Amino acid sequence: MTEIGDDDVVLRLEGVTKVYSGTVAVKQVDFEIRRGAVNVLVGENGAGKSTLMKIIAGVESPTLGRILLDGKPVVFADAADAAARGVGIVFQELNLFGNLSVAENIFAARELARAGLRIDHRLQERRADALLDRLEAGIDPRALVEDLRIGQQQLVEIAKAVAQDARILILDEPTSALSAPEVEVLFRIIGDLKARGVAIVYISHRLEELIRIGDFITVLRDGRVTGRERMANVDVGWIVRQMIGSASKDFAKSEQHEIGDEAFRAEDICVPRATGGYEVDHVSLSVRKGEILGVYGLMGAGRSEFFDCVMGRRPHATGRIFIEGRPVKERDVTGRIRRGLALIPEDRQREGLVAILSVGANLTMASLHKFLAGVHILGSRERSAIGRAIRDLSIKVADPAQEVASLSGGNQQKVVIGKALMTDPKVLLMDEPSRGIDVGAKAEVFRTMRRLAAQGLGIIFVTSDLDEVLALSDRIAVMSNGRVTALVERADATEASLVAASALGHGHPQTQAMEKRA
Amino acid sequence: MTAMGHALDKRSVGSGSITLNLMKLRTFIALFAVLVFFSLAAPNFLSAANLILMSKHVALNAFLAMGMTFVIVTGGIDLSVGSIVGLCAMVAGGLILNGLDLRIGYTVYFNVAEVIAVTLCVGLAIGAVNGALITRLNVAPFIATLGTLYVARGLALLSSDGATFPNLVGKEELGTTGYGVLGAGRLLGLPVVIWILVAVALAAAYLARFTPLGRHIFAVGGNERAAALSGIRVARVKMFVYMFSGLCAAIVGLVVSSELMASHPATGESFELNAIAAAVLGGTSMSGGRGTIGGTIVGAFVIGILSDGLVMMGVSSFWQMVIKGLVIIVAVVVDQAQRRLQQRVALRQTARLG
Numbered sequence: 001m002t003e004i005g006d007d008d009v010v011l012r013l014e015g016v017t018k019v020y021s022g023t024v025a026v027k028q029v030d031f032e033i034r035r036g037a038v039n040v041l042v043g044e045n046g047a048g049k050s051t052l053m054k055i056i057a058g059v060e061s062p063t064l065g066r067i068l069l070d071g072k073p074v075v076f077a078d079a080a081d082a083a084a085r086g087v088g089i090v091f092q093e094l095n096l097f098g099n100l101s102v103a104e105n106i107f108a109a110r111e112l113a114r115a116g117l118r119i120d121h122r123l124q125e126r127r128a129d130a131l132l133d134r135l136e137a138g139i140d141p142r143a144l145v146e147d148l149r150i151g152q153q154q155l156v157e158i159a160k161a162v163a164q165d166a167r168i169l170i171l172d173e174p175t176s177a178l179s180a181p182e183v184e185v186l187f188r189i190i191g192d193l194k195a196r197g198v199a200i201v202y203i204s205h206r207l208e209e210l211i212r213i214g215d216f217i218t219v220l221r222d223g224r225v226t227g228r229e230r231m232a233n234v235d236v237g238w239i240v241r242q243m244i245g246s247a248s249k250d251f252a253k254s255e256q257h258e259i260g261d262e263a264f265r266a267e268d269i270c271v272p273r274a275t276g277g278y279e280v281d282h283v284s285l286s287v288r289k290g291e292i293l294g295v296y297g298l299m300g301a302g303r304s305e306f307f308d309c310v311m312g313r314r315p316h317a318t319g320r321i322f323i324e325g326r327p328v329k330e331r332d333v334t335g336r337i338r339r340g341l342a343l344i345p346e347d348r349q350r351e352g353l354v355a356i357l358s359v360g361a362n363l364t365m366a367s368l369h370k371f372l373a374g375v376h377i378l379g380s381r382e383r384s385a386i387g388r389a390i391r392d393l394s395i396k397v398a399d400p401a402q403e404v405a406s407l408s409g410g411n412q413q414k415v416v417i418g419k420a421l422m423t424d425p426k427v428l429l430m431d432e433p434s435r436g437i438d439v440g441a442k443a444e445v446f447r448t449m450r451r452l453a454a455q456g457l458g459i460i461f462v463t464s465d466l467d468e469v470l471a472l473s474d475r476i477a478v479m480s481n482g483r484v485t486a487l488v489e490r491a492d493a494t495e496a497s498l499v500a501a502s503a504l505g506h507g508h509p510q511t512q513a514m515e516k517r518a
Numbered sequence: 519m520t521a522m523g524h525a526l527d528k529r530s531v532g533s534g535s536i537t538l539n540l541m542k543l544r545t546f547i548a549l550f551a552v553l554v555f556f557s558l559a560a561p562n563f564l565s566a567a568n569l570i571l572m573s574k575h576v577a578l579n580a581f582l583a584m585g586m587t588f589v590i591v592t593g594g595i596d597l598s599v600g601s602i603v604g605l606c607a608m609v610a611g612g613l614i615l616n617g618l619d620l621r622i623g624y625t626v627y628f629n630v631a632e633v634i635a636v637t638l639c640v641g642l643a644i645g646a647v648n649g650a651l652i653t654r655l656n657v658a659p660f661i662a663t664l665g666t667l668y669v670a671r672g673l674a675l676l677s678s679d680g681a682t683f684p685n686l687v688g689k690e691e692l693g694t695t696g697y698g699v700l701g702a703g704r705l706l707g708l709p710v711v712i713w714i715l716v717a718v719a720l721a722a723a724y725l726a727r728f729t730p731l732g733r734h735i736f737a738v739g740g741n742e743r744a745a746a747l748s749g750i751r752v753a754r755v756k757m758f759v760y761m762f763s764g765l766c767a768a769i770v771g772l773v774v775s776s777e778l779m780a781s782h783p784a785t786g787e788s789f790e791l792n793a794i795a796a797a798v799l800g801g802t803s804m805s806g807g808r809g810t811i812g813g814t815i816v817g818a819f820v821i822g823i824l825s826d827g828l829v830m831m832g833v834s835s836f837w838q839m840v841i842k843g844l845v846i847i848v849a850v851v852v853d854q855a856q857r858r859l860q861q862r863v864a865l866r867q868t869a870r871l872g
Contacts (some may be wrong), residue, residue: 350744356740375729
């Protein structure tokens, strides 16, 4: 990372961190915007680009760190305040009023009015016309916005920002909806704005485009800046390396351990669908002690519903389940948890955590009976168990009394796992355990799964990620349309066969043909 | 400031800022403020007799507010408590005065202890009806308890055709004398009511902090789905809170009729609103999951002292209503401000932790 001189910097972010309840979106980011240049911001989905952009545009305020405008610290009260100081933004989803004219859109909320009361439509239209001419847009200011093509609408958005004398113009994926000639027009306009000293912040996924238009590039990964360079010094390969890094797919290595007797077996699990047919269609699966069974399938394949049946959350479910060979007669969740089943639900916020309670209270919620003397919860015993769980799962939390909502997604997921483990389960059901957590936390969750399996737990996990299911499972089941369409040893599984099995019975002519052959 | 926080923390986290601590203690500060204000403004306010009298007034609302706190913490509401007070007062008064007519020529008379037991069971039963409506038939708590509000009040009026059961002195030979002890008796210089309040409050606070049931109440209010998936029997928890609320209302019905030595079917009208006010003033969140018994008791004292003090100062009862309303609104506004501040502090900590 070479140092770039900082003359010409209009706006600078210093050590900016933004935390949403549960996730750290950007961490300690420094970012400079130079006048008369195209400042490119790039990163994978979820890397923190949008958050950073919202902070610059005053939509969000940073949790930590400061913003320097012309070298002086500023705090943007809201988007209008930022706009008044010369920050304009064109969002990817356009914010235009389709039922109003182009001129009315350009001057929306800043109408040119006589005596502050009556809108001077003629003046607005004249000004709008001048602006659009400068952008070589060829748009009639009296036209309704909904009658324009997307590319033209984008130009209206840009005109709107220019009308506010934006010194900094943020363009979020401006070319995603444009045709090739429209892209050329846009690039010419960008060049023109640059020449007049406007600082452009350009966000895009199209790397060739960035190299062509950009002057400076900043790469984000997992909320951190991983690269900062003059565009002249970089190529596509460099950008990709900075974006993805080396640790992107870090699955824990499988350690050899004994796989024991059967831990869990489900036979003929069935749930009828209200509209006919079955949500879960005669599913039978089993898992042995120390084994990880991956259940691969598309959304709506009946995987989560199968877990619901096993946990006793579907009163109309039929079928039998066995733990260590003995039938489970308990019909409700409480009883099944006591028998050694535990579920890590897919939707952490809605089903996994009580957000307003502390980390500690969430961890022990399902296992309070272990800390009792009569009806009294022994504080010391509970605290030491909480401490142990936090250490074992390396949950990053300053104090277990902190509200669980203040943790990052990955740490929240560890709390949910910790809660389940505290009930001493024999079988762990995990529904999309890596959803919505960052790369590092994913790797930790996967390591934890390995470790638990090595300790003799039977694990069934559901995922829509092919890499994940292939890397983690000892055996793989594929579900489609409520049925198990494939059940293979890891060694015999290929990506192609899993994908094919996951599409069975979904009604496409191709897959129906495959079904017939199978 | 949740009960959970208390149960687990060594020292509340992230409360570095003085403002935050002040906000957390706001109910106590309010209590202190009204005490100081009235002791300066109203003569005789601090006399032992007046303090005891006020405590007896406060106690009635405090019982109801404790029951209400648990209900609100689970995310529900109990509008029926005022009516339960009235019905239970009539049940107790009727049993002492007329006994239970079996319609076969015999009338059964209960002694005072039995009367009290029966009355408490009536309160529990109405609470159980509320709970069953809400958990088994999925009626919204507001509607279910609104229904029982009317039913219980109607039954209270029917029991005497709207008349008062007067003069509950009882008869020596039936063992029904001594009912007045509950309302007028003293133990170690303090009214019996206060001792009962202390006992029930300690039990409720203990339940909230140190028992699984207490934890479950907060978990259900915080996120019902997550609680159910953690093996908490949500229906049982809800049954408990409505039955406890009914029990508290029955206690109030007994105390009121014992104090007056008479039962009037309109007893307890609009008591439910005072109870909700006390709970909210004490930091109970109407959206569930937050609240403490201690806070609620203090809230009940603030409201009670405010109205008694204003009476002593000769402020018109119309102004009293305006002032009470304003105090409640201010309390909730401060509560919101505190929550925002707390959230910001917690987010900062996470940010530092990376």
